[in-house]
Amino acid sequence: MKKLNVVLVVIACLFSTSLFAQDIIHDAEHYVLKKQHGDNWATEDEDIDAKLKKLEKKHGTKPNIIHIMWDDTGVGEVGIPEIQKLRGFETPNMNQMAEDGMNMMRMYTEPSCTPTRADAMTGRYAVRTGMHTVSFPIENSGMDAEEVTIAEVLSEAGYSTAFYGKWHLGDTESSYAHNQGFDEAFFTPYNQVPSMWVREAEANNVVTGLYPELYGEDIYDIDQSWKPIGYVWTLEGTKGGKTYEWGAPPAVPNFWDIDKECEKRTMEFVRRNAKANKPFYAAYWPTVTSFVPDARSSEKITANKNVLQEGLVKVDAFVGELLEELEELGISENTLVIVMADNGPFTHHGPRGMVETLYTGGKGDFTEGGIRVPCIATWPGTIEEGQIVGDIIHITDLYTTFARLAGATDYIPRDRIVDGVDQTSLLINGDGYSRRDYVMVYQGDNLSAGIKGRFKRDWKNAEPGLSGAEFYDLYTDPREDNPEMIQQFHTKSMFKRQKERHLLWIEKYPNRPDATPGIPLQGIENVRPETEKLYHAPFNMDDLPFDLKEVMDHELPFVDE
């Protein structure tokens, strides 16, 4: 399978130059819509191009893009102050963004962190890039070097690009953010799980066994080879430059320092580029919603008091400062700001207070609670204020839309499926102008559900042979509490065809089966000795009858983690 992939990529690359002038290859379902609306879209696009040209003339550059994305938050928790009243906390700045811009009520993501982040970076469903499963230290794999990130696309169009915060796309050197196209990066290769690997996490009942001092002695604990001692917390680097570890885990105060540093760097990056009148793309993906309360906070800032809500209020404060800075720099009207979450609340085994709000399910689930997130966009003068939009938009759409805004559409690769569709019309024309009415919902590499407008079909629990109570009308039953059968049979064959088209396309443009394997955490200038030991983990090659490279090069059919 792996070798076949390589061959396909090579063949595709040979054709890529001539393919460049072609249309982007979208998921099959796109063409069903295009057939019906392509003419309208073309007309809209002419107006949009004129508008963007006018804007560029006014500001002297293409628009700036700031993408802030945090963890594990359900629809309604941000941007709907009525619901925040019920939860005992408030994010006034992001709520104000909703009033000043567009509150997207149907932004879909993948059901967990790594997949959603891969989607945002590549414009492709995580199942296509092999990044479909949440990574943990030590992962020994990462996003493939051949993936073309939004940073690479925008760089081609002359954008400055920066990444700050939770990257979570692997620990191989080629997957580092600054090796994936960012001019500058300050990022955590992993998630916030290490925030549990400290004594302070005990109170939250989540402390687990990383360091010997977190457990008493256990005489039966005889394999020391696999423990992730030596993992790094934060790395930094610049495009083509060297990689450095920043700080060193584990220590709770460190954790909060990461976001503080990210905020400082984001602000500095924005200022620097604004002054140079250079268009920029900044991704600040805070790590702030941890498992462990901020030990340095002397008092709680919300009546809710749980880690997510305390964290959201901190993110919100930064958003307020950032928007003010854009104003002062005079670039507000040339900057698209998007704030959003990466997936639903961490309801299964997450910290206290991570609960369902409007939707059923949370992180990891294929129900709406897992894959629908708060998302607000502002762009004063271009996005009309006070909009609440019911259109479907998908995280991958940001990729294609950002590229369009930057005049960089041509740099989107044409040798693979790019799921993201251009949603510039939605941003500019508002409610009802989405170019998408479908989402394919994956859990890992399993196709669990299909969405088409108000309708949803559960394939995961479908009884073979019988179409049972596996259909939902999301207006009638947004919480998916009452699966229907006879009421929805008119959608059955539509979903069947939707799935068939989707699978046919995968046959034509195969998925990467998994994240690309590799030695973890290499290429760090100030590498610690305990990190270097990981290059040989989980075993010393010389003493074993198989070697690390041999294991990594095999795509074992039963390995799914």
Place this chain on the structure above:
Amino acid sequence: MKKLNVVLVVIACLFSTSLFAQDIIHDAEHYVLKKQHGDNWATEDEDIDAKLKKLEKKHGTKPNIIHIMWDDTGVGEVGIPEIQKLRGFETPNMNQMAEDGMNMMRMYTEPSCTPTRADAMTGRYAVRTGMHTVSFPIENSGMDAEEVTIAEVLSEAGYSTAFYGKWHLGDTESSYAHNQGFDEAFFTPYNQVPSMWVREAEANNVVTGLYPELYGEDIYDIDQSWKPIGYVWTLEGTKGGKTYEWGAPPAVPNFWDIDKECEKRTMEFVRRNAKANKPFYAAYWPTVTSFVPDARSSEKITANKNVLQEGLVKVDAFVGELLEELEELGISENTLVIVMADNGPFTHHGPRGMVETLYTGGKGDFTEGGIRVPCIATWPGTIEEGQIVGDIIHITDLYTTFARLAGATDYIPRDRIVDGVDQTSLLINGDGYSRRDYVMVYQGDNLSAGIKGRFKRDWKNAEPGLSGAEFYDLYTDPREDNPEMIQQFHTKSMFKRQKERHLLWIEKYPNRPDATPGIPLQGIENVRPETEKLYHAPFNMDDLPFDLKEVMDHELPFVDE
């Protein structure tokens, strides 16, 4: 028990004149708060009195009050346009009310129709008035004549009072709305259940056996005595005047005519009193959320299309017309308008589309989904605009608050517990000014849960002897999905005392055990022969060894329906 009640009422009445100058007797919990906040409240009240006096001087009358209350709608379904986007319908006029006034995020009702309506009318928990259980045709009982309704209280202060719509407080003559203090009434003694008793309901799978033509012949169906043939749909009358049946069931078109007629009469009543410069109280409680779609509508008016949402949009249209009329009559700034639902969504055995939104549970449940409803209040110039308030307010509070606004507090009886506390300060001063942090949640006459601020205790499912996972922090877990124990033990003794105080007060001021029994549907001038037959149902007294009166006069201990 019944006799004891009568004695107590008599004793209480003897004292009532001298008690009149005394404070209202509230639930025990009130005094715990009063002890802590009484001085502040007194200061606030002086300012409020001054403000109300000034307002009266300006307008020449006390303020008008319009109370619109419909069925079975969860928090968020009205007044939060973001959530309506997710449901595929819109109530623009009521959403505008939220922007122009106060959106109450914590209005508590009883968990079902009859109890909530009794609460609103009497200012007392339904368990105290015996009106704790939903009535159905034929009920043979109704709200006791000794209860003092808000109509009676406001009448004493010179208000014109009118009731239009779903009364649902019994079918005894003394319980009719115009016999309970309203100057004029046009009302359904029952709920919308008869809307199922027509052939058209078959499509909704809810048609049940009222009329022989709705079933084929059943040779085993040998008791014809108990079927409610002859029930009435709508009655009308004026205070001290005669009662007439309006229209005649069953017929689907009739059903929608009721609301149309209510709307016409409400508008006419408002106009008439505005022109006479007489303060008025109008209760319009639409019947619109039926089990059966409006057969006359040629097309749906919502993408959602289910009966509740279609109904809400109809109510909303009327609200829009009404607010416009108030504006034209020049009485907007002297009129408090409250729109709300009577309990949570009909999730158990209700029509399609009656589902949970934010909260768990629905009609009948003691979870928040059963007892928390959308509620919006406007009063231009007095209620500040754009307020979202997190305070607890209870349906009974409207009684006491309306009386305060009308200068009619003295007419609230002092011989019984009145649960409603004066919430004028909340209306005028806004968020944080509620005089209530508690609710006792009953299902029927069972005390199921206690609420104190953000905390809630489930008594219904409590394991005797052990305080188990029966505690909730509603900010942390608004859906009551994760009952807690150790995290909430500091609330245990507080809830214990709350309950003890509450029960002690019931011992002092006993509840009516049930709705007051009586012959149904008497005193109708244009009575139909089939209705008259009901006076002798469910059996012919002469042919049985017990008579109807004997049965009714007995409070049988095992009768709970």
